[in-house]
Structure formats: C-alpha cells, structure tokens
Amino acid sequence: MANIKLKHKHFKIPEEVLSSLKTGHAGYRGPKKVEGWIRTQNLLEDKKVSYELLKKIKHFFDNTDASANYAIYNLNGGELMESWVGKTLKYAREYVKRAKKNKSKTSPKTEFRKSHTKTPTTKVPKSRMERAPKNRDEIEKGRGVYKENEDNIKKIIFEFIKNK
Numbered sequence: 001m002a003n004i005k006l007k008h009k010h011f012k013i014p015e016e017v018l019s020s021l022k023t024g025h026a027g028y029r030g031p032k033k034v035e036g037w038i039r040t041q042n043l044l045e046d047k048k049v050s051y052e053l054l055k056k057i058k059h060f061f062d063n064t065d066a067s068a069n070y071a072i073y074n075l076n077g078g079e080l081m082e083s084w085v086g087k088t089l090k091y092a093r094e095y096v097k098r099a100k101k102n103k104s105k106t107s108p109k110t111e112f113r114k115s116h117t118k119t120p121t122t123k124v125p126k127s128r129m130e131r132a133p134k135n136r137d138e139i140e141k142g143r144g145v146y147k148e149n150e151d152n153i154k155k156i157i158f159e160f161i162k163n164k
Helices: 015-027 037-046 051-062 070-075 078-106 136-141 147-163
Strands: 010-012 048-050
Touching: 010 051, 015 037, 015 070, 015 078, 037 048, 048 051, 051 078
Parallel strands: none
Antiparallel strands: 010 048
16 A cells, blocks of 8 residues: 655664675675665665665565575565564554544544545535534544534424324
8 A cells, every 4th residue: 555654754774684784795696686786785875765665675575485585585684674674664654544543533634535626517515513522422533513414303303203
C-alpha cells in the first residue's frame, strides 16, 4: 500500500546494521555489477536510507533465496539488514496509520479517503443544524446528530402512534 505521508522520508541506519553492510561489502569477491553493490556503497557513505529505497530493499530480500545467493545476500547486509528493513517499514506504516486513526476519531473529515472534486452538475446539500453530541461514542467518532433528522423521527413516531 502506497503511503504518501512517508514519501521522501529518510531513516538513519543503526551502527550494527552499518557494520553488517560494511562486512558484507568488504567480503564480497564477485562481480561488481550485481544488485546491491552500488546501493551498499551509497548506504555506507550516507548512513541513511529513503522510504522508497527501503521498499526496494525489502522487495530484494523478499524475492532472494539467502541460501542460493549467499554472497549477494550478505553484500546487501544479510539477516540483520533484512530484519531492520522489515521492522522499520512496519513501524513507520503503523505510526502513520495510528495518526490517521486518531485524527479521524477527533475530526468528522476522514483521513483515509482521498479528497476529490465535485462535478458541476452535483446538487449542493442543504445546510443542517447540528446538535451537540450527548454520549461518549458520539464524541469519539466526531459525529453530530442533526436537528433535521431528530424532527423527522419525531414526526414518524407521532404518525405511527396516531394511526394505531
């Protein structure tokens, strides 16, 4: 799932992961045109990684057999790098999701939907008077009870009782 709030975010690489990258890079004796050689050099120089690159690295680890490509697997940081990338992506995505969920509890506008524009033929809804929420559930969900709906319900009940 694409997450726009994490786009262009950078994460600092921990020292133990950097040392694993350095060991894998120094110990690699194969051709230099394999996946991860230049990326590992850049990670060792920058000591940080972008969200986009983390997703790419996770894809590499998810689709690479560690036992069959042991040298390339270690060049890319091995087990330590794989677990750090997975945890970092998981926690970053959960953080954004929690923030959206908390905001949607306090605001009537949902954070999970993308904004859109209306077509000119769309009817503009009537404005309605909102009454204050009366219980905890209404407050948590940010829902107001509209006066118009309350009056309609009273009319329906009155008609029902009258016709009985």
